Amino acid sequence: CEHVTFKDQARLCSTLSTLELLDSGVFENDFEYRRHLFSDLVVQYAIERQNAPSADPVIESAMNEIKRSLHLGVNLQSLGERSGLSYVQFLRRFKVFSGMSPSDYIITLRLQKAKSMLADTDLLIKEISLACGFENEYYFSNFFKKHTSLSPSAFRAASRT
Numbered sequence: 001c002e003h004v005t006f007k008d009q010a011r012l013c014s015t016l017s018t019l020e021l022l023d024s025g026v027f028e029n030d031f032e033y034r035r036h037l038f039s040d041l042v043v044q045y046a047i048e049r050q051n052a053p054s055a056d057p058v059i060e061s062a063m064n065e066i067k068r069s070l071h072l073g074v075n076l077q078s079l080g081e082r083s084g085l086s087y088v089q090f091l092r093r094f095k096v097f098s099g100m101s102p103s104d105y106i107i108t109l110r111l112q113k114a115k116s117m118l119a120d121t122d123l124l125i126k127e128i129s130l131a132c133g134f135e136n137e138y139y140f141s142n143f144f145k146k147h148t149s150l151s152p153s154a155f156r157a158a159s160r161t
Helices: 009-023 031-051 057-068 076-082 087-098 102-120 125-131 137-148 152-159
Strands: none
Touching (some): 009 031, 057 087, 076 087, 102 152, 125 152, 137 152
């Protein structure tokens, strides 16, 4: 599933807040207005996608390398150098291509992997933390709770009910 991002956040927030207002029942017979607002979101997305770069082999390669070496930890400076870019160029191109910073991308991947392993395996939290590239279980638990509002154990328990 692709991560959907919008560049014009102000427009997006305005449209979504108007839709929320309609959900509160302020207007009656608002189907046409809702349809218009939804169409506006679709058009905004299409225009922004049309102007977005369709491919960046250097960044795609870097993203694949991040996925492969997630358990080892990732040095963005050296990844940029291996890509033939300065660190700043690497960060900019990565953000333009993916819609997020390399650090946010790594966080997203680590959280997805951790959630999957917590839900689908009986591995110890310590083993999962190492598999996701964390130096120790304590740091992993704090990181996980900060980003999900649940401890790894609580997430595991909730995912199995």
